[in-house]
Amino acid sequence: MSFLGKPLIQHQIEMIKKAGFEEIVIVAGKHNLEKLRDLAGELQRSLSLRIETVEQKDLEMGMCGAILAAKKLIENSPVLILSSNDIVEVKALELVKKAAVSDKAESYILGKKVNSYFPGGYLKVDKKGFIENIVEKPEPGKEPSDLINLVVHAHKNPDILVKYLEKVKSARDDKYEVALSKMMKEGIKMAAIEYDGFWQPIKYPWHIHNVFKFFFGGAKKFISKTATISKSAVINGDVIIGERVRVFDGAVINGPCYIGDDSIVATNALVRESHLGKGCIAGFSTEIARSFLGRDVWTHSNYIGDSIIGDNVSFGAGTVTGNLRLDEKDVEVFVEGKKVNAHTNKFGTIIGNHVRVGVNTSLMPGVRIGGGSFIGAGLVVAQDIEENSFVRGSWELKISKNTVDVSEMGRGEFKKKL
Secondary structure, eight states: OEETTEEHHHHHHHHHHHTTOOEEEEEEOTTTHHHHHHHHHHHHHHHTOEEEEEEOSOGGGHHHHHHHHTHHHHTTOOEEEEOTTEEEOHHHHHHHHHHHTSSSOSEEEEEEEOSSOOSSEEEEEOTTSBEEEEEESOOTTOOSSSEEEEEEEEESOHHHHHHHHHHOOOSSSOHHHHHHHHHHHTTOOEEEEEEOSOEEEOOSGGGHHHHHHHHHHTSOOEEOTTOEEOTTOEEESSEEEOTTOEEOTTOEEESSEEEOTTOEEOTTOEEESOEEOTTOEEOTTOEEESOEEOSSEEOSSOEEESOEEOSSEEEOTTOEEOOSOTTOOOOEEEETTEEEEOSOSOOOOEEOSSEEEOTTOEEOTTOEEOTTOEEOTTOEEOSOBOTTOEEOOOOOOOOOOOOOOOTTOOOHHHHHTO
């Protein structure tokens, strides 16, 4: 996934560089290893970093397996462990880096200060700031502190961590956390570093909106000199408009907006508070509101509201995404058979890559369309669609004799009222 024309992990690596780190190990799976190696090679040269990639063969081992896969590259040097899907500010890394040069503890864990309940791991901390335990998803009202465990961890002696990871046993995907808890119980000191800045994990698709706003807020705003913008177009607020973008007559762009290279905002289109990747088309009379579009998404006389759209997706004329329930309550999305609250009453559709949607089709709030699917014309889609599906509908035309003659009907009086 790319934001502002860069893969998410590139944003992370640039932040790591800015925080003063010079050696990075990327742990990948077989499915993305080659792409990450290619990107690592490019960033090594452009950012003057040493970047290694290593494959984690057993993905079921989670973070524990990732660290064990990289243990030979770490070589017992002090190490900072990050999750590529947890987005924080540069100052978060700087806080942990600064603390880790002290002799207070063997390991340091960033704790995000929260004011309301979050279903995650909480740090149980003593009066001196040492962590006694990580409590996973306590019941609301029984949180041991107001600090959430963020995966920004520094270990001064990774050999110790590796030894625990190699021995840890758990039936769940929490071996890393179980190892940390065992280390604490056996006297290895871990200190909490309090952090009150931005944090957004990308766990569900609707989290993407906040990440876009964060990256956009820190980016330089500009309109490329190679962009062609009609004199009658209107651009309000902060925007980033890329190379060779064309904005036609009567189009309106209301920031914050990112319009990627080679994209088109056609006549009378309205794009507001949205991200359009490279090669997108906001077609005639289309409105795109608070949505994230990947690369090569084509629209024509559509309404796309509060939605997440993958790459290479096309919408037939008149197709719309519903984004508000009739009762105006929070939208819920089915995830692995269970309803998950998106914690917003405005949320549209989630669409994977390489999807085609026919004309005059309505996609209901919270519906997911799997990649590689075709959705036929004139449908109301109110349920999730699996990947590589061809969705058709059937309807019956009722034809009878017309008994009303309008050929002699005068419309003058009616027209006066218009």
